[in-house]
Amino acid sequence: MESIRLSAPLSVELTLTKGCNHKCLHCYNPWRKSNNTIGNKLTIEQIDKIVDELAKNNVWHVTISGGEPLTMPNEMFHLIRQLDKNGITYSINSNLTLMTEEIADFLKEKLKLKTLILTSLPSINEKKCDEITQIDGSYQRILKGISISKQHGFKIGINIVITKKNIDDLDNILEFLKEFKIDYLSISTVIPPSYDILNKDYYLTNEDIVRVADCLLEVHKKLGIDVDSVTPLPLCILGDANKYQNVISTSCSAGINRCDIDCNGDIFACSHENTPYGNIFVEGLKKSWDKMDMWRHFQNINKECIDCNYMDICGGECRMITNTKIPQLYSLNKNKKINYSQEFNSIKIMENDKFTINNNIKLRKENFGAVLRIDYDDFFLSENMLQLYSVMKELEEFSIQDLQEFVEINENFYNIIDYMVKIGLLNQKSELLETIS
Numbered sequence: 001m002e003s004i005r006l007s008a009p010l011s012v013e014l015t016l017t018k019g020c021n022h023k024c025l026h027c028y029n030p031w032r033k034s035n036n037t038i039g040n041k042l043t044i045e046q047i048d049k050i051v052d053e054l055a056k057n058n059v060w061h062v063t064i065s066g067g068e069p070l071t072m073p074n075e076m077f078h079l080i081r082q083l084d085k086n087g088i089t090y091s092i093n094s095n096l097t098l099m100t101e102e103i104a105d106f107l108k109e110k111l112k113l114k115t116l117i118l119t120s121l122p123s124i125n126e127k128k129c130d131e132i133t134q135i136d137g138s139y140q141r142i143l144k145g146i147s148i149s150k151q152h153g154f155k156i157g158i159n160i161v162i163t164k165k166n167i168d169d170l171d172n173i174l175e176f177l178k179e180f181k182i183d184y185l186s187i188s189t190v191i192p193p194s195y196d197i198l199n200k201d202y203y204l205t206n207e208d209i210v211r212v213a214d215c216l217l218e219v220h221k222k223l224g225i226d227v228d229s230v231t232p233l234p235l236c237i238l239g240d241a242n243k244y245q246n247v248i249s250t251s252c253s254a255g256i257n258r259c260d261i262d263c264n265g266d267i268f269a270c271s272h273e274n275t276p277y278g279n280i281f282v283e284g285l286k287k288s289w290d291k292m293d294m295w296r297h298f299q300n301i302n303k304e305c306i307d308c309n310y311m312d313i314c315g316g317e318c319r320m321i322t323n324t325k326i327p328q329l330y331s332l333n334k335n336k337k338i339n340y341s342q343e344f345n346s347i348k349i350m351e352n353d354k355f356t357i358n359n360n361i362k363l364r365k366e367n368f369g370a371v372l373r374i375d376y377d378d379f380f381l382s383e384n385m386l387q388l389y390s391v392m393k394e395l396e397e398f399s400i401q402d403l404q405e406f407v408e409i410n411e412n413f414y415n416i417i418d419y420m421v422k423i424g425l426l427n428q429k430s431e432l433l434e435t436i437s
């Protein structure tokens, strides 16, 4: 089992500051307990150096995170301006309690923020939320931040980290999402913070995992919004790939296409790791990135997942959970029978169908071919596929027959076209589809 090694990450999560006005009980940042955050934030000069390094390595996206990035709006604005200048997109992870009209105006008017703000909401229950953040009034301030952001037209996602403390939130979440017009929901099963792994609040059971997946499904069906679990949900616990296809899509991409940069410049594959691979101010991005092969070779994966037949569609258990080695956590079983039919989302390709290339994609050449980003998903193209893609791009609109001088048209080729349509690389115009609709 091995993944391709990219020349550099496509996305990085950048910790702007370690400072935070909340002290969430579950937060993976061990320093959230300390009030001493002096020196634990990026300076303007360091931000410039980091953006230069990201641009040099052709990084596409930065998730601005922390601590709480809104504790230092001026540095955040500077970072955003620099990213804009270099054509690097960005999104923000924030608890939103410090969102003001001024900050929202800046983000909206000057920078035309199109992407989502992911807001962590520890609980939809006011008392529980304040208990988890350990700050009175935090729930009301988060709601106010959401409201200001919505008034400025931003898309708001919420991320709820599920532990035993707030799992009953799942029963009432639908109403909350409707009331506050939330655009996206992420429910992350907790990754036990390394400094508190014996805390039983983090010991989720198989039933808890199924409850999370069912809640995501229900929200997706009833509200039609995108849903996700940042922490991958093991397929052998869910038991049904077809039913849960919209919620098992997250497989871990740490070290494969993304990494994390701390505010002292240390570089990690995953933000939950404690030991860095290098430092952006010392070795630069690429050298540290190249040292993350453990993640590409799946050396740190749960033993149960190694030879599991479903690894391709499941992606395996969150590796930071695997490595906390908590015996009481939920259990995996590679021999569990899973309901899965490969036909479930097959597309009908006909000889006379016409195709065009989706122009809204990013492409970076790599030594194996190229990597593509379509919406928020990344795909690897071999050298041959890249050549085919270039031919298709030149043709503008084409049928399968138009390609016969470039490739052999056989059943496998139809499968390739089917795949390209499925991932959104090709738009399909089909008489058959038009007749059906």
Ligand SMILES: C[S@@+](CC[C@H](N)C(=O)[O-])C[C@H]1O[C@@H](n2cnc3c(N)ncnc32)[C@H](O)[C@@H]1O
Pocket (backbone or CB within 6 Å): 020, 026, 027, 028, 029, 065, 066, 067, 068, 069, 093, 094, 095, 118, 119, 120, 121, 159, 160, 161, 188, 189, 190, 191, 192, 193, 231
């Ligand atoms: C560390 S926070 C920093 C940004 C900001 N302060 C916030 O809370 O959104 C980044 C994300 O990590 C999530 N997170 C924190 N601790 C976690 C844990 N132990 N397991 C899973 N997700 C966690 C938070 O919910 C948040 O969405």
Ligand code: SF4
Pocket (backbone or CB within 6 Å): 020, 021, 022, 023, 024, 027, 028, 029, 032, 066, 067, 068, 095, 120
């Ligand atoms: S608001 Fe974010 S950074 Fe702050 S303690 Fe909570 S999860 Fe951690």
Ligand code: SF4
Pocket (backbone or CB within 6 Å): 234, 235, 236, 237, 302, 304, 305, 306, 308, 309, 310, 311, 314, 315, 316, 317, 332, 333, 334
């Ligand atoms: S054993 Fe691992 S890869 Fe297989 S279904 Fe379970 S979590 Fe997924």
